[in-house]
Amino acid sequence: MSNYDNIKFIRITFPAENVAHVELNRPEKLNAFTTEMFANLGLAFDRLSKDSAVRCIVLSGAGDRAFTSGLDVTASSGGPVFSKDSDDDVARRARNIRHHIDELQYSISALERCEKPVIALCHGISFGAAVDIAVASDIRYCVADSRFSIKEVDIGLAADLGTLTRLPKIGVSYSWAKEAAYSARIFSGEEAGRVGFASRVFKSKGEMVEAALETAKVIAAKSPVAVQGTKALLDFSRDRSVEDGLRYTAVWNAAMLQTEDVGKAMMSGLRKTKPTFEKL
Amino acid sequence: MSNYDNIKFIRITFPAENVAHVELNRPEKLNAFTTEMFANLGLAFDRLSKDSAVRCIVLSGAGDRAFTSGLDVTASSGGPVFSKDSDDDVARRARNIRHHIDELQYSISALERCEKPVIALCHGISFGAAVDIAVASDIRYCVADSRFSIKEVDIGLAADLGTLTRLPKIGVSYSWAKEAAYSARIFSGEEAGRVGFASRVFKSKGEMVEAALETAKVIAAKSPVAVQGTKALLDFSRDRSVEDGLRYTAVWNAAMLQTEDVGKAMMSGLRKTKPTFEKL
Amino acid sequence: MSNYDNIKFIRITFPAENVAHVELNRPEKLNAFTTEMFANLGLAFDRLSKDSAVRCIVLSGAGDRAFTSGLDVTASSGGPVFSKDSDDDVARRARNIRHHIDELQYSISALERCEKPVIALCHGISFGAAVDIAVASDIRYCVADSRFSIKEVDIGLAADLGTLTRLPKIGVSYSWAKEAAYSARIFSGEEAGRVGFASRVFKSKGEMVEAALETAKVIAAKSPVAVQGTKALLDFSRDRSVEDGLRYTAVWNAAMLQTEDVGKAMMSGLRKTKPTFEKL
Amino acid sequence: MSNYDNIKFIRITFPAENVAHVELNRPEKLNAFTTEMFANLGLAFDRLSKDSAVRCIVLSGAGDRAFTSGLDVTASSGGPVFSKDSDDDVARRARNIRHHIDELQYSISALERCEKPVIALCHGISFGAAVDIAVASDIRYCVADSRFSIKEVDIGLAADLGTLTRLPKIGVSYSWAKEAAYSARIFSGEEAGRVGFASRVFKSKGEMVEAALETAKVIAAKSPVAVQGTKALLDFSRDRSVEDGLRYTAVWNAAMLQTEDVGKAMMSGLRKTKPTFEKL
């Protein structure tokens, strides 16, 4: 497992068979993100995506106070976005900023690109990048008293790491989503659950982590051919017409249904035994 | 009405003027689907779509125990998906499987392709294909204690008859939908109602059928030009940009507004009488 | 402000700094729309969009009884849709109708085209065009006893001014939306809130207007670069793939992040002062 | 082969191994199309698509004078388009016409839907539907003195069976295509070849048929897994982004590359022998 050691600010453990637990691990700074930490988050998920021993991933923030407070503005002050290099040509700065955003987006999109389900667990302060990360995850759980904010408007910018792109597509009231995005107001975990942003709400972080690991174990025990195909097909279809979604699905399953997992799963169903599936 | 006789496993009756009631009719097998039964479902809806005496359709499962338990695995064991014909070339099997999926998708998509509104009524066991069928319908009602499951992951495959394609587009929490699809867990009719998967929840099948027929009668009494146009325009727009949706709508209504139904409907509104609309 | 005087049927006031209040102002006719009134609504919003003194807009109906009862059928009887000019060729009438729909759509789409957030406030009768207008707005509030109806089916036509195009995209249960559209049934403000059509529900119009102005003031105090970018990026992404949404966002912010608003907003955040942003 | 007997107006022969030759066979009427003949053309290609003995199809017109002169207006005079049933409501007529166009489009799209390459051979008069059919084919050959016309404008309508849909996508000068479509002017086979509408031009029908059969034999001797995959991937990509095209291609070949045809083809290439591929 040394492949996951030494990823700074990101701790990865394996609490159950085929289940990984990723923690944003900078609790003394409320898990605020530096550029390096974004890159490492992407790196971690790109590796987990390829690691055939991993079938479901739980993502949480270390410490009691925050999932993440978002961008570490102090640490980012030397980067292309916030530095005011007076000599710089506007077009060249624009290109640098665009590349910088592309990189951060690429890191966060690693959660969506990851072929295994990702369950994001939000507690405490969950500002800015916390929402970008949550909406790039498959499943969102939260603690009732967690405090969310699409904070970007409060620092003079439109969120650009995925929040505005994915919010219209996660099945929450668009009226609610727009008010939250325009006002940068804080909303609680309880509210997040009520509007469907999160699908389960818990009383404490401990209870949430425990429940998430249970869900992850259930998912990890299923055929990985089936689960990873399900993720790929849902996300493909979300962005395209029903017609294109159906066609892609048929092409995908033309190979996937030839897996021996189907036979194993069906036999186990009939015999009431627990199947074991090969790595994928 | 002999056009609807002898469609094996599918019973069609006409409980009210311009209203058809389709029943999955293999109750002794929990209305499980054979390949032939899928084809017949498609056949029935393609005929109903063309039948100008029909303006709204209610779809339910016969018997007390199930809407449908999904694919009849035993009956399907000789088909291209589950047979392991050892001589077979992988590419040729892939092509056969793809064609088989295309056919089943085509049968289920008959509900969406049908030009009249379809109200799906789920009760009891509603597994696998039950969800594919429900999401291809326009309106979903269910009984509080019905038991739903996106069951496919449990038999080693990603659902490929429409569930994964349409789930991201029916206005339910994507976090909730993904957890249901990855875990194949059972969720109740009560939960289906709470998250918006179903729009109404009832205490019993009897109560549900009665209410659905009331709704169907209301819809069937409206101008068929108006109702069928509404379905066509909603589904077209769902898959495209607002701009394309508006353009298509304008082209559609350029002809449809010339119908005499507009005059009739307005006159009836003023006179508080019940209009009669010609066949469509 | 004479730019907004003499827009017949539309009253525009400025109740707070950078906040405009638009009122449908034909209360003696339940704010029913004539063709001229549609054009004026579009005109008003196109002007507000360009007016750098305006940063958030509240839209409501004058009087106690209605947001709007929809199209004024009497006043429209001489137009291309409802007149039955017997000499007319069907294709030529179709073209005239299409142009007429295009124009009305263009007027209503002014709310979406407007670069500033629009909060629609529905009370009393909110029929037909009321829903077209509400779904073209960013945020929807309503009064609990307001009475909504997608009324078009009742006058023999499919809604063509945006309701059917935008309903599948605002994060409400598609099953609920289709039943409402097919049946033209009345639903209350309370129900609108429960399903997410409206994001807040109030006891009275007065209370709602007050709350909306509070929200508008909050939004108007934020950086206009940030808020208007947020609207543009949310709506662009809604209609496209996540991949396209992210790319467009990066190109957009490549320029926008060079604004001095970022520095001002961050400094104010640190100093706990209230920032002042330049016009946009 | 009795599957292809008795398809009225369509003659099907098998001049070489795995090659079918379809002829429009109503030479005494310049191969003009009745509604029945359109249906039969679609029927023939849908059957050929499923017939594993067929790997490439040549399509030509019987007789010396015409590929086809297009729609047989006399025979169509009782159909929904040209009849003027005075009682009829405009919306109901519109629906009937739309369904009629859908059916004719569906018949002609059978050439694109057909999983095997189709080579259309145009000679003599090639008007109206001739162009719809040609652009729905994969490969177009013609005789130098054949006379083409996008004739529809001359009978008061915009071509609706595929010409206007596919012309912008076949790699000819859009300026040339629009002039041809607006003016309904006649252009020769020589011109068709020069602008890339047809890829080969011949002196006589006999020479053209002979050359097309040679091409068809070459294609039919290749792996059908490879050839049919090539058609599917080209047409999918034509309508979508490069990114989507690449993704679909990868999913497709994930199964197809597991075919034994790859091994056979490579071995034959090394040994300079002629491979034999199993049916598909």
Added chain:
Amino acid sequence: MSNYDNIKFIRITFPAENVAHVELNRPEKLNAFTTEMFANLGLAFDRLSKDSAVRCIVLSGAGDRAFTSGLDVTASSGGPVFSKDSDDDVARRARNIRHHIDELQYSISALERCEKPVIALCHGISFGAAVDIAVASDIRYCVADSRFSIKEVDIGLAADLGTLTRLPKIGVSYSWAKEAAYSARIFSGEEAGRVGFASRVFKSKGEMVEAALETAKVIAAKSPVAVQGTKALLDFSRDRSVEDGLRYTAVWNAAMLQTEDVGKAMMSGLRKTKPTFEKL
């Protein structure tokens, strides 16, 4: 016709029945564009689009020396693009520039938006905006010795008024188009004809204008229902899938085929007479 008087820099005449001739009319400046002239070009075409007496439009440049030399840089020096207002915030300047580009694009897109065919005639110097305008037209003719250049790279910018958007869609070699756009090199009218950028090439401007008026007269004599439908359907399909193109076409013609123009055109065809079509 006073509707077209006093459009500065744009001269409009009516050389034949139902044919308009638009001339860029600033020959002393090589027909270079000021911001006002762009707006007037858009205004002219928006009016021509609605003018039922006009059925085909020819567009050329006044004088012997140029179709247009492109943007009048001198006259534009005070505008938002080229002024360097040092106080200005980058984001605010970006928004102003974006709005300015939107406006110019909107003016040029009037040619594509215009419901009637537009034939662009290029002679002499045809730089920058000349190409933007040509590719937004339906049909392109040119003089052999005209000199084209996608000039924008030479003034430090990527062409943003349509050239780069429409070049990949007009059926010319993409390799050729990219070299022309990257290098800003001059290419002759003869070359433009050879690669399909223009569909006809002439020896002199006089000869070209005469031929274009002949083409315009042919087109203007056809049914306007048919011709304008042809333009609408070609351009809609160009940007969408074949499937969507076919569907839109069927909906369009459901109304348009009910025109009396079909009967008139067919009768004239049989009787060899010249039909007269009503205004559209």
Added chain:
Amino acid sequence: MSNYDNIKFIRITFPAENVAHVELNRPEKLNAFTTEMFANLGLAFDRLSKDSAVRCIVLSGAGDRAFTSGLDVTASSGGPVFSKDSDDDVARRARNIRHHIDELQYSISALERCEKPVIALCHGISFGAAVDIAVASDIRYCVADSRFSIKEVDIGLAADLGTLTRLPKIGVSYSWAKEAAYSARIFSGEEAGRVGFASRVFKSKGEMVEAALETAKVIAAKSPVAVQGTKALLDFSRDRSVEDGLRYTAVWNAAMLQTEDVGKAMMSGLRKTKPTFEKL
């Protein structure tokens, strides 16, 4: 420049200011591709894309005999595609193949992803991957006697590295392209030029390289802000509607027009001097 040393099989030189020359450098094997060589090609172009000293890239094959003969089948025999690991589950093999294709596609797409123009120079044998690479380049030149083949069908598969995805979008006759792809027939450089696949044809490799370097120098002397923007906007628009292309263009240039390159370029144009542009 050590960044480009030691990229096995890929030689990179800098024959002129801001111009890179990439050579496929395995001439003793006809520049056939191993998996490593594909990866290195992608690596090279991803680095060149970020190297601000490079503004235009020429790509050719080392030696006299071939641009490239395509995949080195011998060297690939141990990879996931061609190995027949009998224990392997079909779904797991499918996933491995899909990932392998994704990787190779990603390497070749580096040419399109590269922000600078790429000129591909084809000579001698140009089979299989040669065409994938050529169509992913911006500009294609070739030698008259070079021998092209879309060779994949001859080894039992549909081309999956980009040929079938990009061929429908490069402005060549679709009829010609399909015949070439189905038949795997050899076509000459002369034919490639005639149909627009290549935009220039030369007598010898030497002459071609010389001309390409001239073109590259011309492009490299232009503003890199302008040239790279041109590439980005052309490729974005190719895959989307005209409307989306125009909008993206406006957002892009909102920042890019603020570059000082515009002022420099215009000043140089007026003064007839040669401008010097800063790195990008």
